[in-house]
Amino acid sequence: MKGERAVRIGELSRRTGVPVPTIKYYVREGLLSAGELTSPNQASYSDAHERRLRLIRALLEVGGLSVASIRDVLGAVDDPDRSVHKVLGEATDRLVPRYANGDESPAAREKVRELIARRGWRVDPAHPAAEALTEALAALERVGHGAFAGVLDDYASAAETVARADLAHVGRHIGLDDLVEGVVVGTVIGDAMLMALRRLAQTDGSSRAYGEG
């Protein structure tokens, strides 16, 4: 086993493939806690550091998050409050792109309100994700493809399927200790997975419908 705890920064860098100056940069930016100083110019990094560093890279490279959002999100991961629903809510809240926007397109806003009602979802219509959805619908209108909003209910069904799977996974596999980390990973990497799967299913479907050879 190479599970040696307490390595120095060079070894941490070798193990994760992240350059030393970049690790230092993450520490400066508050994404990663500093190593434990064993002398004025020597610090040791634990397995937790390595794990955290891999998480940062995954959020950055696969999730496409900015360093600033990662700092936010990891703030939630380290938050001591551990009530499940609150923690789920906070973690996901911080993962929605924020639109400064106030009140473009009341039509889009209304569609979102109706959808939430129709689905019986117990969510605040001012939830950031609802804002994001409103923004997307408004963009569809602006671009002259408002009709695409017709897929909303099918999308909502699919989203429910996904959310059920997410919650089942959380219930089954995740302990309170890395709950938030699990939620973050599942949300961010899950988005990437879902997008990729959507492309694959589209490709398959279009090949069947408009087939080739």
Added chain:
Amino acid sequence: MKGERAVRIGELSRRTGVPVPTIKYYVREGLLSAGELTSPNQASYSDAHERRLRLIRALLEVGGLSVASIRDVLGAVDDPDRSVHKVLGEATDRLVPRYANGDESPAAREKVRELIARRGWRVDPAHPAAEALTEALAALERVGHGAFAGVLDDYASAAETVARADLAHVGRHIGLDDLVEGVVVGTVIGDAMLMALRRLAQTDGSSRAYGEG
């Protein structure tokens, strides 16, 4: 009606909210064709320009695409080839993030192959979306959440639902002329919609499962 065709750049800017220098920048970058010169220093922009400009902004702001990818994608939109399947494939191809990566994690790669087989999807396992999925699964492993791959099949079902809705919409509402544009909009804005809906469904589900007051 204010459907006056052939406006000048100032008016185009006013109508879309995009600053004049930014419009010029998009023209330089090849996202937008130049206006038709009516004299050495006067050009007129048509409704098509306005429409295209709105599309660019939607892809940038809601879709989060880079100027470079937008140029690529719009290249497909303007491509004269219009066989439905090919066009769908090309448009979606250009919308998948490309990973330079070759061969990290054969386990992840194998999982993707198996999933495609299990689903009976007629897609090349080397499809860029399959690569992206492989990358996501590899990231899960690296981060110590490999178990999350257990949701794959549920996600795949959801993706099929979404893809069916997408294709039905294309078949019902979109003519050959703006097929590609429709696909691009549906793909990019559709991703944003799906992500937002997933958050809403998650919030609802977690509220029911771990409820609050």
Added chain:
DNA sequence: CATCATAGATAGTTCCACTATCTGATAGCG
């Protein structure tokens, strides 16, 4: 004891999406 790695600080780099400025030239108005 000589060399190497390290902490911590500061400064520099690259890329991206704009934004500003400048030079003529024309439009449109009175």
Added chain:
DNA sequence: CGCTATCAGATAGTGGAACTATCTATGATG
């Protein structure tokens, strides 16, 4: 006709983001 606003096209500059490089001590290690 003259005046001002607007424009095309070219070049240069800006600000933010994510690094990357350099420097100074200082301690680790063989």
